[in-house]
Amino acid sequence: MSDSSVPATSGPEGLTTADGVPLKQSLNRAVRRSRLKALLLVAPLLIFIGLAFVMPIFDMLSRSVDNPEVSTYLPRTSESLTHWDGEGLPDEAAYAALAQDLEAGLKARNLGRVASRLNYEMSGMRSLFTKSARKAGRMEPPFKEALIKADKDWQDPDIWRLIKRESGLYTASYYLAAIDRQFSPTGEIVEKPEYLQIHVVLFIRTFWMSAVITGLALLLAYPVAWLLATLPAGRGNLLMILVLLPFWTSLLVRTTTWIAILQQQGVLNDMLVGVGLIAEEARIQMIYNKTGTIIAMTHILLPFMILPLYSVMKTIPPSYMHAARSLGAGPVTAFRRVYFPQTLPGIGAGSILVFILSIGYYITPALVGGQSGRFITNFIAYHMQTSLNWGLAAAIGSILLVVVILFYLVYNRLIGVDKVKLG
Amino acid sequence: MAIPSYATRGERIWHWVFCTLCALIFLFLIGPILVIIPLSFNAEPYFTFSDKMLSLDPEGFSLRWYQDFFTSDEWMRAIKNSIIIAVCATVLATVLGTLAALGLSSRFMPFRNTIMAILISPMIVPLIISAAAMFFFFSKLGLTQTYLGVILAHTALGIPFVVITVTATLSGFDHSLTRAAHSLGASPSRTFFRIILPLVTPGVVSGALFAFITSFDEVVVVLFIAGPAQTTIPIKMWSGIREEISPTILAVATLLVLVSIMLLATLEMIRRRNERLRGLTPS
Numbered sequence: 212m213s214d215s216s217v218p219a220t221s222g223p224e225g226l227t228t229a230d231g232v233p234l235k236q237s238l239n240r241a242v243r244r245s246r247l248k249a250l251l252l253v254a255p256l257l258i259f260i261g262l263a264f265v266m267p268i269f270d271m272l273s274r275s276v277d278n279p280e281v282s283t284y285l286p287r288t289s290e291s292l293t294h295w296d297g298e299g300l301p302d303e304a305a306y307a308a309l310a311q312d313l314e315a316g317l318k319a320r321n322l323g324r325v326a327s328r329l330n331y332e333m334s335g336m337r338s339l340f341t342k343s344a345r346k347a348g349r350m351e352p353p354f355k356e357a358l359i360k361a362d363k364d365w366q367d368p369d370i371w372r373l374i375k376r377e378s379g380l381y382t383a384s385y386y387l388a389a390i391d392r393q394f395s396p397t398g399e400i401v402e403k404p405e406y407l408q409i410h411v412v413l414f415i416r417t418f419w420m421s422a423v424i425t426g427l428a429l430l431l432a433y434p435v436a437w438l439l440a441t442l443p444a445g446r447g448n449l450l451m452i453l454v455l456l457p458f459w460t461s462l463l464v465r466t467t468t469w470i471a472i473l474q475q476q477g478v479l480n481d482m483l484v485g486v487g488l489i490a491e492e493a494r495i496q497m498i499y500n501k502t503g504t505i506i507a508m509t510h511i512l513l514p515f516m517i518l519p520l521y522s523v524m525k526t527i528p529p530s531y532m533h534a535a536r537s538l539g540a541g542p543v544t545a546f547r548r549v550y551f552p553q554t555l556p557g558i559g560a561g562s563i564l565v566f567i568l569s570i571g572y573y574i575t576p577a578l579v580g581g582q583s584g585r586f587i588t589n590f591i592a593y594h595m596q597t598s599l600n601w602g603l604a605a606a607i608g609s610i611l612l613v614v615v616i617l618f619y620l621v622y623n624r625l626i627g628v629d630k631v632k633l634g
Numbered sequence: 635m636a637i638p639s640y641a642t643r644g645e646r647i648w649h650w651v652f653c654t655l656c657a658l659i660f661l662f663l664i665g666p667i668l669v670i671i672p673l674s675f676n677a678e679p680y681f682t683f684s685d686k687m688l689s690l691d692p693e694g695f696s697l698r699w700y701q702d703f704f705t706s707d708e709w710m711r712a713i714k715n716s717i718i719i720a721v722c723a724t725v726l727a728t729v730l731g732t733l734a735a736l737g738l739s740s741r742f743m744p745f746r747n748t749i750m751a752i753l754i755s756p757m758i759v760p761l762i763i764s765a766a767a768m769f770f771f772f773s774k775l776g777l778t779q780t781y782l783g784v785i786l787a788h789t790a791l792g793i794p795f796v797v798i799t800v801t802a803t804l805s806g807f808d809h810s811l812t813r814a815a816h817s818l819g820a821s822p823s824r825t826f827f828r829i830i831l832p833l834v835t836p837g838v839v840s841g842a843l844f845a846f847i848t849s850f851d852e853v854v855v856v857l858f859i860a861g862p863a864q865t866t867i868p869i870k871m872w873s874g875i876r877e878e879i880s881p882t883i884l885a886v887a888t889l890l891v892l893v894s895i896m897l898l899a900t901l902e903m904i905r906r907r908n909e910r911l912r913g914l915t916p917s
Contacts (some may be wrong), residue, residue, distance in 0.1 A: 245742040252737030253749060256730040256793065264756050264764070264790045267771035271763070274770060431659050438656045452898065453664045459894040460667055461851045463871045464887040468666040470875065471673055471681040471884070478669060481682050513663060542645065571760025574853055578875055588762040595766055595858070605770075608763045619758050623751070 268612070275605035278382035280328035281374060284321050285312045289378035292371070301371050306354040313340070313347035331600060332373055332384060332393070339364050369396035385606035390414075410590065410607065417587045420505060421569035425516075427509045428565050429558065432516035436557075439517070440524035458514035466578050469507040473498040473579075499581030507579050512568055516561040519626075523557030556625070563622045567615055587611060667891055674699055674884035681879065699885035709870060709886070716866040719781065720849040723788035727845040730789075731796025732838050736830070738797070739804035750797075757794035764791070765858040772859055779861030787855045792845030799844065803837025803908075836908040840901055847897060 226234040282289045287308035295301045316322035326340035343361045350357040358365040376398060377384070387393055387400060391408040395401045402408070435454070439447050457465065472478045480494045489495065497503060527550065535545035573588040580586070587607060594604035641649070677696040678684045686694025703709050737743060738750060756764060768787050769778060777783030811833075815825040831838075853868040860869070867886065874883045 242742060245740060246744055249737040249740035249743040252740075253734045253743070256734035256753060256797075257749060259730055260753055260756070260790060260793065263768075263786050265752065267767035268759065268763070270771045270774075271767035431662070434652065434656050435659050435663075438652075450660065453660050455898055456894065457663050457667060459847065459898050461868070461887070461890045461894065463851070463853065463868050463875070464670065464890050465666060467871070467875060467883055467887050468670040470879075472666060472669060474681065476680065476682055478673075478682050510662065510666065542648075567758065571762065573760070573762040574872070578872075588760065591762050591766060595769070601770070604766060608766055611760060612763050615758065615760060 271605050272609050272612075274602060275385050275609045276381045276383070277602065278328075278377060278380055278384075280325045281377045282380060284316055284325040285309070285374065285378075288312050288374060292375040292378060295371070295375060297368075297372055297375065300355075300366060300368055303353055303355050305371070306358050306365075307352065310347050310350050310354045310358060313344040317344040317347065329373060329377065331388065331603070332377065333370070335364070336370075336373075339370070372396055372398070382602075385602040386610075388603050389606040389610055410587070413585065413587045413590055414610075416585075417570050420501065420584075420586070421566050424505055424508050424512060424569050425562050425566045427505070428513050428516040429562060431509070431513055432520050432561065433554075433558075436517050436520035436524055439521050440527075441529065454514050454517050457510070458518075462511060462574060465511055466507055466575050469503070469510065469579060470498060473503060473506065498579050499584070501580070501584040503579035503581065504576050504584035504586075507575050508569060508572060511575060512565045515568060516565050519560040519564065520554065520557040523554055523560070527553045560622070560626045563618055563625070567618050567622070570611065571615060670884055671888050671891065674881065674888040676881055676884075679881055681881065681884070699881045702880075702882045703885050703889075706882075708865075709867075709882070712865050712867045712870045715864055716850055716868075719784050719788060719864070719866060720846050722781075722785045723792055723849040724842050724846040726785070726789040727792035727796050728838060728842045731793050731841060731845075732800050732834070735797050735800035735804060735834075735837075738801055739807065750801075753797050754794045756790045761791075761852075761854040765855040768855060769858040778859045779864070781864060784856060784860050784864050787859060788849035788852060789845075791852060791855065792848045795844035795848060796838070796841035799841035800834060800837040803834045807833060836904045839904055843897055843901060847894075850893075 228234060228237050288305060291305045291308040292301060295305060313322065316325070322340055322344050323337075326337040329336040329340070339362055343358060343365070346357075346361045350361070364370060373396070376394065384394060388403075389410050391403045391411045392400050393403050439450055439454070442450065470477070474480070475494045475496060477498075479497065480489075483489045484491055484494065497506070531549050531553070532545055535549040536542070540548065570586070571588060572586060573592060576584055576586040577589050577592070580589070588611070591604050591607050591611070594600045594607070672687070673681065673683065675695045675697065676684060676687060677694050677698065684694050688694075734753060738746060743749075764787075768783075768790075772778045772783045772787070777786065807830075811829055812825055815829045816822075820828065851868060852866075853872050856864065856866055856869050857872065860866070867890075871883055871886060874880060
């Protein structure tokens with residue numbers, strides 16, 4: 212907030228307005244009024260975005276550490292475990308509390324939630340809970356023996372340590388799961404068994420494929436942007452339509468057309484078979500795999516690379532290159548030493564933009580990616596819709612969000628968010 | 635881009651290589667969109683050109699997929715939903731966004747950059763995250779599976795475009811015009827409607843078009859927060875591509891390409907009008 216734009220009152224202090232108010236005071240009042248007016252204009256939108264967008268995002272972030280299940284649905288057990296030191300087995304009181312909680316939970320039909328919550332941490336917990344709960348109503352003291360008789364897993368101290376650990380209101384275990392780690396029974400952070408390690412691979416694949424897509428887009432965009440920037444305005448505008456039309460065309464339309472072109476019975480394979488380049492049986496699988504994702508997404512994101520490059524190249528006077536050439540530089544040297552360095556801001560802007568957009572893409576990888584071309588976003592959707600592990604979905608989403616925000620800050624630093632050009 | 639007369643042979647060759655390269659890239663950009671149009675007239679239920687089509691036999695072509703589309707209750711409902719949702723979201727986003735852009739362009743605006751960053755954030759945050767976040771939050775408020783919920787979500791997604799385009803128009807705005815209006819005795823509202831609005835209209839209209847197409851083309855958020863009653867065109871296409879691939883989708887896609895051509899033409903008209911207003915010769 213700087214007032215540098217407000218002219219300083221340099222005159223003598225005694226100056227007043229017509230109604231006798233000191234000039235400085237009157238000016239300050241006017242500034243305050245203008246500031247309030249500006250804020251009032253922005254306020255409705257700011258409140259709207261706050262309610263409809265920022266709060267949901269924070270709500271999601273909180274879900275990634277939220278852990279209400281154990282303390283809510285096993286209240287007595289988690290209470291009595293607070294005194295337990297984690298050595299050996301807990302005392303009879305804890306077993307009694309558990310038996311009560313199980314019985315109450317069965318009646319209230321909310322045992323499933325805590326059971327599936329604990330099942331995320333240790334498989335088999337769900338069946339242990341349902342099995343024991345059915346018998347809990349008929350149990351008699353001593354509850355320790357009764358529960359162990361119901362299922363001998365209750366004499367496993369690891370299970371008790373797990374319940375104690377997850378009694379807290381907050382947990383780090385969703386984040387650990389998001390990076391393929393977990394708590395060991397003794398509470399240390401260890402890697403998950405290899406066959407369960409999926410998220411890190413997907414994160415790496417997402418970043419790697421986004422980098423490839425960004426690189427390809429840059430490679431394809433550079434010559435086209437150069438052509439557009441150097442052509443006379445009339446023809447340049449005509450060719451610009453070829454860039455803007457895909458930019459404005461529905462994402463689903465473009466993904467659909469790539470399916471029509473690339474699938475095994477598709478246009479491209481038909482053409483290759485038709486001209487005899489490949490045999491009828493040897494049709495190439497170009498979609499529902501990594502190749503499909505890369506081709507379709509490069510196509511979809513290419514305009515986002517061309518437009519910033521074009522707007523930078525447009526500002527480079529052609530006389531610089533002429534000067535370099537007339538001073539004796541060869542075409543390659545002139546390009547490398549004079550033209551290329553001036554396009555670096557455009558390359559930076561386009562690349563960061565395409566990379567940010569790419570790592571967050573969901574629709575295209577889901578439709579044409581098959582197994583090998585999936586992104587981490589597809590796993591967020593999977594945990595949201597199929598496995599219903601919302602905490603894990605929120606944790607993966609939060610990690611992705613942090614990465615995007617970091618790149619966005621770099622972008623903002625380099626280019627400025629209000630300089631984003633649209634069309 | 636013309637080759638100068640003194641160009642060496644190597645330069646001439648390079649020039650033609652370069653032009654071919656660019657032509658191929660343009661083909662890559664536009665080809666897929668052009669391929670889908672004839673395919674949508676396929677008489678056979680396939681996603682590829684039949685022999686009859688290639689030999690230009692009229693029997694190979696038919697309008698059956700268009701007929702399919704226009705006679706299907708489900709598609710018609712989807713189109714109605716898409717339009718209702720997009721129009722409501724566009725109106726909301728345009729009104730709120732234009733007001734905010736007016737405030738943001740004031741030189742007295744405090745915390746300008748922070749507020750701008752917050753207002754732009756729906757454009758930056760990956761859609762899947764926005765969708766998940768809105769799903770959690772809206773379900774607490776009972777807004778999932780309602781038109782209101784989808785409209786509010788789409789409004790949030792469309793707002794950055796309105797804010798960006800209108801602030802861009804206002805950045806070249808000459809504030810002495812408003813001062814002149816004031817000093818000539820115009821009331822603030824009169825100044826707004828007679829001086830400011832006509833000059834920022836191009837920005838407002840193109841922002842509104844962006845907001846409209848954002849909503850009209852949006853899948854991910856609808857997928858999470860809409861119920862069956864709010865099915866939109868993109869949702870129908872999404873499930874169509876995933877389940878039974880019917881060429882009806884190609885007909886829809888062709889119609890959507892027409893929509894984008896119309897939008898592009900409208901934007902171009904606005905740009906030319908704007909340049910004329912600023913006293914430039916339209917290029």
